Amino acid sequence: MNPTSDGVPGTPDPSGVPSAPDPSDPSGAPGPSGTLDPSAAAPADDPFDLLGIGIGPFNLSLAALADGIPGLSAAFYDQRPDFRWHPGLLIDGATLQVPFLADLVTLADPGNRWTFLNWLKSRERLFPFYFAERFHVHRAEYDAYCRWVAESLPTTHFGQQVDSVRWNPARALFEVDHTHVDAHGEAEALARTYARHVVLGVGTEPHVPEPLRPLAESPTVPVVHSSQYLRERARLLAADHITVVGSGQSGAEVFLDLLRNRPPGRERITWLARTPAFAPMEYSKLGLEHFTPDYTRYFHGLAEPVRDRVVTGQWQLHKGIDTETIAAIHDELYRRTLEGGWPDAVLTPGVTIRTAGRIGTQSVELHLEHADQGTRTRLITSAVVLATGYQERSLDLLLDPLAPYIERDAAGRPRIDARHRMRLDRSVSGRIYVQNAERHTHGVGAPDLGLAAWRSAVVLNDLTGLLTGEEHYPLPVRTSFTTFGLDGAAAGDVPTRTAALRRG
Known part of the structure; x- marks a missing residue:
């Protein structure tokens, strides 16, 4: 199935403790108060x-x-x-x-x-x-x-x-x-x-593109990663103009939420994407078999350069947008045309941000380049949401x-x-x-x-x-209808072993 490419934020950061324990002390390391924390530690004699x-x-x-x-x-x-x-x-x-x-x-x-x-x-x-x-x-x-x-x-x-x-x-x-x-x-x-x-x-x-990193690291500049969206939502909705960067599921959900909560005719939202389109996620039944143990085994057996080439071309397997969210965005945009006119929303794929800077205390300037046209322009915005993944x-x-x-x-x-x-x-x-x-x-x-x-x-x-000496969880021998590869292990052995299992 589609991997949550957003990942899992908030897991342990190995930095941040100035005084590390003494590795030469096998009895444990004294804490700041001179005591040991017994809540979860295992001694060497009972690891x-x-x-x-x-x-x-x-x-x-x-x-x-x-x-x-x-x-x-x-x-x-x-x-x-x-x-x-x-x-x-x-x-x-x-x-x-x-x-x-x-x-x-x-x-x-x-x-x-x-x-x-x-x-x-x-x-x-x-x-x-x-x-x-x-x-x-x-x-x-x-x-x-x-x-x-x-x-x-x-x-x-x-x-x-x-x-x-x-x-x-x-x-x-x-x-x-x-x-x-x-x-x-x-x-x-x-x-x-x-x-x-x-x-x-x-x-x-969270991944923050290099041109926007200095702005995102400043607490006073309204440039936030989507991982902080709900915390910053009130401030973002109050902004005069909002730019969302990123064409994955998070970008689509943020854009849709902002769109639904901005007044018709005064939405003032721009949605930019580096990908060539706001594309749907690959969600066909056979396409989903790329998320099976069978495909994982096949991929692991490829040569390293081949793996690197293959994985970069599979973005639509995990970085696209589900069709329901795409439909909801289109429905919301369409609803805002019923009384005439178009919503004040700009959706532009195929765009990269070359540089970014701050203008005064209220605005951010983005320098954009279109991949296919080779054209460049600048965008002045009041706030930026970076749905740029993890x-x-x-x-x-x-x-x-x-x-x-x-x-x-x-x-x-x-x-x-x-x-x-x-x-x-x-x-x-x-x-x-x-x-x-x-x-x-x-x-x-x-x-x-x-x-x-x-x-x-x-x-x-x-x-x-x-x-x-025993494996605790029996696992299936075969998990996909697709046979990945032509080698014996992928094309011949797995079906044969499955048949043998069925025969008992």
């Missing part, structure tokens, strides 16, 4: 089997599925005070672009206690949901469901900012230094946790002590194997799994909510196979 860093939907999925594995000790840390999923984009009426079956666990374990349907049951909402006949649920509903899971699991620990991860060869364990922070982000105590294996789910961060959060600072052990590709990116393990030097016996930081090796499905449960099950199967 966790798995420590998760970041609690977005992907690591929350892993935590939920791990909860059903007897004897597996796990903990998950996040610096935020609690779980929040895209709070700035929970626009009234906005829905997920994946079906409700793409919850945290269902596609790997539909009988799991942490399903979306079980959450509805716990809220006595099963019958209303049944009669609503909704396949795509409200974003606010998905956020509430995830918060229910995060607040119920005993393994999730918020207010824990992870600062660094290092390998202790003498103990054959990972040392994870972290800081307990209060609700305001202030450091309260430092601690060290030991784990046999680590999973990184630190998510993504980028993978860098792991370099967090994993700096592990840098000599990490294998990297020609572009300097970590090499990730088929089981979502970071390839490390053989001297490191522990495993580092990654979630939503492997699009360069696993394709457009990496940030897809629909693959969350499957990937979590792959990670847990790899882990339980190592610890007990």
Whole structure:
């Protein structure tokens, strides 16, 4: 299904603590008050089997599925005070672009206690949901469901900012230094946790185009990323003229919300996009099979240069706009022509922002260039919303002590194997799994909510196979009608094995 290319903001930032724990002190690091934070730390003599860093939907999925594995000790840390999923984009009426079956666990374990349907049951909402006949649920509903899971699991620990991860060869364990922070982000105590294996789910961060970065970083300039839209909505609606930049789902939803709340004939909204069109997302049945485990395996088997070329051409699989939102925008624009005249709204694709600057205290100047025409112009606007997506959060600072052990590709990116393990030097016996930081090796499905449960099950199967010799979650051999590639593994082995399974 369509990946939430918006990603998961608010996951741990490895920076921000001036005094890191002393790596030579195996007993743990004293906090600012001279004490240790005991709330979530595991000593070296009783390490966790798995420590998760970041609690977005992907690591929350892993935590939920791990909860059903007897004897597996796990903990998950996040610096935020609690779980929040895209709070700035929970626009009234906005829905997920994946079906409700793409919850945290269902596609790997539909009988799991942490399903979306079980959450509805716990809220006595099963019958209303049944009669609503909704396949795509409200974003606010998905956020509430995830918060229910995060607040119920005993393994999730918020207010824990992870600062660094290092390998202790003498103990054959990972040392994870972290800081307990209060609700305001202030450091309260430092601690060290030991784990046999680590999973990184630190998510993504808002992407701001270089020409607009200085303006976006100034608190007094009305240039905001869409991740902060609801917080800034009142100020934006009060602006004389608003410009929305970005042609993905977030840009469309922001444009539609602004349009609906501006007076007819005085909308004064410009919507700019770098893409050649305000294009619909690829949502055909066979097209969606690019978000199956079968395609992920095929993509992972391609040569590195081929993967890089392929993924850049697949933008419409995950950066387009769903057809319902496109229809709603057109309907709203059309409704405003019923009494004659056209709405004061400009929608222009194929445009890039070359430079940007501030004019006085009230306006922003954007210098634009049209890709096909080669023409340039400038636009004076009162406020800018950057619906320019998200980028993978860098792991370099967090994993700096592990840098000599990490294998990297020609572009300097970590090499990730088929089981979502970071390839490390053989001297490191522990495993580092990654979630939503492997699009360069696993394709457009990496940030897809629909693959969350499957990937979590792959990670847990790899882990339980190592610890007990058995894989805990049976996974399907084949998941798509499309056969990707002509090699034996893709074209011949999978159907043959599926037939063998059916025969018993």
